[in-house]
Amino acid sequence: MTDVTIKQAPALVAQRPTIPDSEFNDRLLRVQRLAESLQLDAIVVYSDDRAVMGAGNVRWLMDYFPHFEPIAVLVAPGQEPIAITGPESGSYIESTSRFRGEIAVTNEFVHPDEEYAFTTVVTLESVLRRLIPKQPGSRLRLGLVGADIVAPSLNAALRELAEVIIVDRPYSLLRARKTASELAVIRYAYDIAAQGILAAVETMASGNVTEREVGAEIDYALRRWGAEGSGIDTIVAAGAEHTYPVLHRTSNRPIKSGDSVILTVAPRYEGYHGAIGRTVLIGSVDPRIREAREVAIQAQQVTAARLRAGVTAAEMDSTARGVVSEAGYGDYFLYSGIHSIGVMEFEPPILSSFGDTTVETDMVFSIDIPMFHTPWGGLRVEDGFHIGPEGANALQAIPSVLDID
Numbered sequence: 001m002t003d004v005t006i007k008q009a010p011a012l013v014a015q016r017p018t019i020p021d022s023e024f025n026d027r028l029l030r031v032q033r034l035a036e037s038l039q040l041d042a043i044v045v046y047s048d049d050r051a052v053m054g055a056g057n058v059r060w061l062m063d064y065f066p067h068f069e070p071i072a073v074l075v076a077p078g079q080e081p082i083a084i085t086g087p088e089s090g091s092y093i094e095s096t097s098r099f100r101g102e103i104a105v106t107n108e109f110v111h112p113d114e115e116y117a118f119t120t121v122v123t124l125e126s127v128l129r130r131l132i133p134k135q136p137g138s139r140l141r142l143g144l145v146g147a148d149i150v151a152p153s154l155n156a157a158l159r160e161l162a163e164v165i166i167v168d169r170p171y172s173l174l175r176a177r178k179t180a181s182e183l184a185v186i187r188y189a190y191d192i193a194a195q196g197i198l199a200a201v202e203t204m205a206s207g208n209v210t211e212r213e214v215g216a217e218i219d220y221a222l223r224r225w226g227a228e229g230s231g232i233d234t235i236v237a238a239g240a241e242h243t244y245p246v247l248h249r250t251s252n253r254p255i256k257s258g259d260s261v262i263l264t265v266a267p268r269y270e271g272y273h274g275a276i277g278r279t280v281l282i283g284s285v286d287p288r289i290r291e292a293r294e295v296a297i298q299a300q301q302v303t304a305a306r307l308r309a310g311v312t313a314a315e316m317d318s319t320a321r322g323v324v325s326e327a328g329y330g331d332y333f334l335y336s337g338i339h340s341i342g343v344m345e346f347e348p349p350i351l352s353s354f355g356d357t358t359v360e361t362d363m364v365f366s367i368d369i370p371m372f373h374t375p376w377g378g379l380r381v382e383d384g385f386h387i388g389p390e391g392a393n394a395l396q397a398i399p400s401v402l403d404i405d
Helices: 019-035 056-062 090-096 122-132 152-161 168-174 180-205 209-222 285-305 313-327
Strands: 041-048 073-075 082-085 101-104 139-144 162-166 235-238 260-265 267-269 275-282 338-340 347-350 364-374 377-388 393-396
Touching: 019 056, 019 073, 019 168, 041 056, 056 073, 073 122, 082 090, 082 122, 090 101, 101 122, 101 393, 122 152, 139 152, 139 168, 152 162, 162 168, 168 347, 180 209, 180 260, 180 267, 180 275, 180 377, 209 235, 209 260, 260 377, 275 285, 285 313, 285 364, 285 393, 313 338, 313 364
Parallel strands: 041 139, 082 101, 139 162
Antiparallel strands: 041 073, 073 082, 235 260, 260 275, 275 377, 338 347, 338 364, 364 377, 377 393
């Protein structure tokens, strides 16, 4: 068995990397310039607390993670932004985010059965008219970020007041290339993820544990190292019946000799994610699993060796799938295996067979080689890579194979 003893202490809080205020100021200016370039009166950036993808848009813009009530930030060229949200979020925004502008409560964010006697609720139209100096009665042209998750009431109100143009893709491209500060934060997120994986293997090696108990040790390690949460729920999936599907919630199933165990760990630190996936074999397992895992590891290695600035999405997808298909496992490669990682655990650009992305330096990608819906269950090998001048650099140092005898 690989030595996974975790004696290393987490970095002191004062030494952990963060994103400076100046960077958030620059992001606001970039969104204002995007609005100008698209001839928009303003861009509406929407987020909620939906798992995986809900918070990322606003988190990147103003370092705010919505909870309970959604938020939309109205960004107009040459104007101070205005945040619109529900009655219970104002002080939460002020105490936890980098936003220092006006916060307004509008009808679209108020629960119809709740009473807030000391809150002034205003109309969305009044906020827009104060933000955007246009002739009364003139129709606005608004960009919308978060179109796939926006609350129906807000969506309807925006479309009644303005022409709405979906700008999710150009907005996501603003954050595709990471700054030095972002890279430092992401590297630490991967350090956290590695500690979660190692904690899981050490716990399983002790014997007589369940999936859920292993998940608890992972989550404890993540929090101890500074994670604020996870991009996806921690996955501990043991045995053919639980590794067969792509996703799994940890259960009280005991982990035993002969199991293969999928671990997927994606901590969120300072809004950014790391994501590591390992398939751990315990004792004597079905030899088909071991053989398939070797193919997945090889596919990831070949893909990482070719992943560099200038290659296209289609080329990289073909590379990853090609290795797996040539080995006879192509039918089990169920999703696009290469995606960016940042304020969402799974975010654009995604390097799919039909994508038009060209890889650039300082992008960060997860190379996730999946095999699921197989006769013997499934597996995953996932790691992160930063695109440097010479190619892809691994963001984690733990081995691909962490088996338990």
